[in-house]
Every structure is written in structure tokens, then in C-alpha cells.
Amino acid sequence: MxxxxxxxxxxNILDIYNDAILNTTAVYTYEPQTxxxxxxxxxxxxxxxxxxxxxxxxxxxxxxxxxxxxxDWPAYQYTIEHSIYVDQQHRGKGIASMLLKTLIQDAHDKGxxxxxxxxxxxxxxxxxxxxxxxxxxxxxxxxxxxxxxxxLDLAFYQLxxxxxx
Numbered sequence: 001m002x003x004x005x006x007x008x009x010x011x012n013i014l015d016i017y018n019d020a021i022l023n024t025t026a027v028y029t030y031e032p033q034t035x036x037x038x039x040x041x042x043x044x045x046x047x048x049x050x051x052x053x054x055x056x057x058x059x060x061x062x063x064x065x066x067x068x069x070x071x072d073w074p075a076y077q078y079t080i081e082h083s084i085y086v087d088q089q090h091r092g093k094g095i096a097s098m099l100l101k102t103l104i105q106d107a108h109d110k111g112x113x114x115x116x117x118x119x120x121x122x123x124x125x126x127x128x129x130x131x132x133x134x135x136x137x138x139x140x141x142x143x144x145x146x147x148x149x150x151x152l153d154l155a156f157y158q159l160x161x162x163x164x165x
Contacts, residue, residue, distance in 0.1 A: 005052040006065060007042060013059040014038045015053070016085045025120040025152055028052065028145040053093045053102050055086075062087045065099035067075065067107065070116050078113035084126075096129055103118050107161045115161050120145075121153035135159045 005013065007075075009125050018032040045052055054061035080102050108113050112146050119126045121140055135157035145152035154160035 001056045002098060003071060005042070005054045009052075009054050009061040009064070010035060010038045010042060012087075013052075013064050014060075016064060016087050020085050021089055023088070025145075025147055026081070026123065026126070026156075027083075028120075028147060028152065030147070039078055051106055053099055053106075055099055057090070062090045063095045063099060065096075065103050067103060067115070070114075078115060080105075080107060080112050080114075081116040081118060091125075096126075097132070100129060100133055101159070104136065104159065104161055112161055115159045117157045119155050119157060121155040125158070128154065130159075131158045133159065 003105040014033060014035055017027070018027045021029055021032055042052065045068070048068070050066060052064055052066040055063040063084070063086040065082065065084040068080040070076050070081045084099050084103070086095050086099075092157060102121070104115060115135075116138075117126075117130050117135060119130065121127075136154045136159070138158045139151050140155040142153045143151040145155045152163075
């Protein structure tokens, strides 16, 4: 089941996100987050009307997806960047596809023009997922991040989600 997150989901969201920080190049940061920081994040996203969707299984959030402004300048107000994280034990089950479909529909319904994904260039499964939903590669910034003793390239993909009026 996909639904909007609530504060009781934050411990699971924290675990999923911290696993991504510590064990993957899906997020370019080093230090695990705290529950207090996730509470502030949730509060800010709620204030900004930026949804956090969770995929719930057996009463627990096992994945989450969200979006936020691409950049803070007014001319970017119709462009958003999204993130999807799935618990490591539940990857490969199509959950990310369901969450991405939900994000695209929500962005369309809210009148956004462009949905952006910043993906580590070696993350073949995420690139495949986005291409499946007709995201187009719009460029790669080489050697933009450093993690796990290696330089990382960040690939950008974008999808036009609604017609601009």
C-alpha cells in the first residue's frame, strides 16, 4: 500500500535512509542522520507541501519517496527533484516503480512541469527504472562527489510531467 507518511514512519524512514548513506552511492553524504533531524525534515517538507509517500507492508514503511524544489529561485518553481529509497531487503520487487508512478502522478496533479532525478552514474537499476518511465538523460557531471575512496559521476534525468500553461 502506498500512502502519505506520518511521524510514526520516521524510524523506518531513518533506517532506510541511513542504510543508503552508509552502504550505497545513492546519496552523496557520509554521516547517518538522527531521528531528530528526520523530524525536522518531515516538519519542513510538510510546511512546504512536499509529499513523502511510503510503501507499507505488514504495517511498516519499507520504502519512501519524496520530492522538493530543484532550486530555490522563483523561475524554477515548476521543476522538482525527487528521491526514492527502498529497504535493502525489499529491492527488486517493483516497489520503486510503484512509488515513482505515484510521484509522477502527484507532480502532474499539482501542475509541475519537470521532474528531475540525480542518479549516481553507476546505479544501473535506478537508471533503468527512470528510462522505463521515459525519463531522458539530460547530462552527467563527472567527478562531482567523493565517497568510498572513489570519485563519483552524477547523471541527471528528467521527465516532462505536465503541459505548462
